[in-house]
Amino acid sequence: EYADANLDFEYLNTKRYFSDEYFNLFKELYREMSKHIQFDVIIVSDNAAYNFMLECSNEYFGVVPVVFCGVNNLDESGLAEHSNFYGFDEKADHFGTLTSINSIFPEKENILIINDKTLTGNLIFQELMEILPQFEGVFNFEIFSDFTLETLVEKVETLDDSYAVYLLVVNRDRDGNFI
Numbered sequence: 001e002y003a004d005a006n007l008d009f010e011y012l013n014t015k016r017y018f019s020d021e022y023f024n025l026f027k028e029l030y031r032e033m034s035k036h037i038q039f040d041v042i043i044v045s046d047n048a049a050y051n052f053m054l055e056c057s058n059e060y061f062g063v064v065p066v067v068f069c070g071v072n073n074l075d076e077s078g079l080a081e082h083s084n085f086y087g088f089d090e091k092a093d094h095f096g097t098l099t100s101i102n103s104i105f106p107e108k109e110n111i112l113i114i115n116d117k118t119l120t121g122n123l124i125f126q127e128l129m130e131i132l133p134q135f136e137g138v139f140n141f142e143i144f145s146d147f148t149l150e151t152l153v154e155k156v157e158t159l160d161d162s163y164a165v166y167l168l169v170v171n172r173d174r175d176g177n178f179i
Contacts, residue, residue: 008037014048015118015171016178027056034060045070047119053085054078073123092168094128098135101164108164111139114152115168116179121145124168148173 012026030052042064044053050071057066058081066085074089101108113128115121125145132141144155152173156165170179 008039012046012048012052015120018118018172018176023052026052030056030060039064041065041067043067043069047071047123051119054082057082057084072120073126092124092127095131095134097166098131098139101166102135102138105164108162109140110163111141111166112155112159112163113141113143113145113166113168114147114156114170115143115145116147116170116172117145117174118169118171121169121171128168146174148175149177149179 014023039061042053042057042061044050044066045068047070050068053066053068057064063084066082066087068085068087070090071087072090072092079085098111101111115125115128135141144152147155152170159165172178
C-alpha cells in the first residue's frame, strides 16, 4: 500500500544447503549486493540469518538497523558490538507442552523426542534439556536425533501405546537430505 516502500526478500535456505562453500558463496553475493543497494532496515528471521548478520552486517551494511525475530536460544553477548540490532528471541514452551501431554494423555509413560541436528534443532534441544529434569518420574524420555527418513519412519511404527511423540525440529536427516 506504500508506493515509496521497496521490499527485497532474500532466503539463505540453510536447511537445504549448509556447507561452508555455500555459506562463503552467499557472503560473496551479499558483499557485491551491498555495493549497489542501500537498505533503510534489514529484517532477519531464524538463527542462520541472525548469525550471518552478526558476522557480516558491519562490513556490508554499516549501521543500518537490523531487526531480528525467530532466534532460538539467543546469546545476548553477541549483541554487545551491534547497537543497531533490535529484536526478540523465540522460545518453545517445552514445559507447557509436556504438562499438556501429561494432562491430556495421563496413560502415556514414555516420550519419544524427535529432533534433527541442524543449528535450529540443536538450539531448541538445549532449551528442552533445561526443563527435562522437572519431569523425572513423570515420563521416560527417549531421544531420537540421528536418523534417516527411513529409520525415523521405522522407529515411529514400532512404538506402542505407552508412547507420545514430541516432535521438535525435522528439517534434515543425518545424510543431509532435506525433509
